[in-house]
Amino acid sequence: MDIRQLKHFVALVEIGTAHAAADDQHISQPGLSSSIKRLENQLGVLLFDRQGRGMVLNTRGKDFYPHAKRTLEHLRLAQAELKVSDGKIRIGLCDIRPSDFVGALTTQINVECSKIIVEFYEAHYETIFSDLEEGIVDIAFVSIPSGGPIPSSFISKLMTRTHFSVFCSFDHPLGKLERQITVKDLEAYPWMHNTKAPVITPHYPHLAERPGLAKNKLKVVSIDSLHMGKELVINSDCLCHIPEVAMAVEVAKGKAIKLDVVSKKVSVEIMALRHRGIRSPLLDQLFSIAAKCFR
Template sequence: MNTDQVRHFVAVARTGSVTAAAREQHISQPALSRSIQHLEEDLGVSLFDRGKNSLALNRVGRELLPHAEELLAAERRMRQSSLDASRRERVLRVGTIAPAPLWYLTSLIVERMPGALVSSEMVGDEADAERALFDSLIDLAICTREASGMRSVLLMRESLYLSAPKDHPLAQRESVSFEDLDGETFLLFGGIGFWGDMHRRTTPHAHMVVQEDREVWRQLMRTTRMLGFSSDAPVLVRPDVAGAGASDDDQVERVFVPIRDPEAHATFYLCVREDAYADGGLVRSVIDLVEGLGEGVPGVRA
């Protein structure tokens, strides 16, 4: 007995017709009839009362039909579970407190692990990330500290710079502090994670013009004379100096000034539960990949 025979039996019982069941199952009528006969032989019973031009479930067939439907339902559940497991093996759920380390991690996975996919979400802070890891809502977390009781590996380092028009007074400095920037007006991209809270904390009197659309923000940074922020993250081409979409006459020439405060420099770790790492699979492969970079981690030798 196999599931195809059971499926053919249920189809005939449901439609009441070999012709209709064969059409539904995309097989010939003779092949479907033979499948039913083989099932009856395997079970040692007859399932239908057969007339000259009719086929109807007999008493045994009616008793076995619910079991056949339950078997097919179990098969569907098994196939769905298999599909879900396969997707989990190929899809990494990553929670991050900042965008650049996520973009860097994604670029590594795309380059080194073809076929793997990354599903990401921005989390509020390290506590949220660690809680999501603990509750198995995510597979990996990107934090600015090593997660307590979990496996953590260095992912990258990132430093912020002031992005200022070339003729702005602050552009003449060798470095600046957040105290120097407090009270100024900035064009800020909204999707920067924990960096946004850092800006609000370190420059409480600054006026932040927040743009949520990244492409609009990129274009404005090419043409506006407002101050902004840039990053040395290796996955970023500084969008505020790229020329696409703006003519030479319209584009503002910018200078990038280091920000010397400790808050402007972040070290990011990739964190995972120890039991998830021990289970192997894609999660372990990613952790081992990042850990194996050693001195190749961006910012380590900066």
């Protein structure tokens, strides 16, 4: 069995048409079809049903796909482990992280593992759990609620623990108050709402002052990424309730400030994760490299 046959098979499954898959694999369409046919002959089963000029994945093909995908991912990780020139590591990220984390991590990897190609992929932790299981990413840095469940199939390491706080731009009127901020103060300004955040995300603080924020009366500005939301907050009068680590760089650079709001403490943990079934000194090394970026 030729590894190229597995690549051709996976490409056809994921892309959907022989013509597009052939283009993706830099091979002629007849060449791709012949490669798939040789793979089927070696396996002794048909993986696709032929319908006219098209090929439709059948039940056996669906069963074979995750094995082929995992084989290719193991091979890619092995190449990276051997530090060959085209070795590639795929890193999954949640959006709750310091703004300079990707750059700092990439710089450090280039210093310690100069031959490794790094690919980053962003999603929420529920999706990244699935991607780790399927081998789509090799290692991940995710934010989960403090004490939240982590699948037993993963090795995990705590990078940092952070709390939600209220933030605004450096020149926001609320940042200039010389008294305790009240509910009415907070209700007078719009709030950033990340529509792509997990359902459990506390978009607004749970205030100690009763009756608290009247959420149905708040003016809300909806965005679909935390990074877009931070851009909104530091350049407008919008407020946001996000983890401190996500706004740490902006605060350090004087672009944003944390407001002194008395509210219920909500914590999240930034965890490094990788699959327990894969032994890899390289991934262990990446755990250590990433930990430096959170100090």
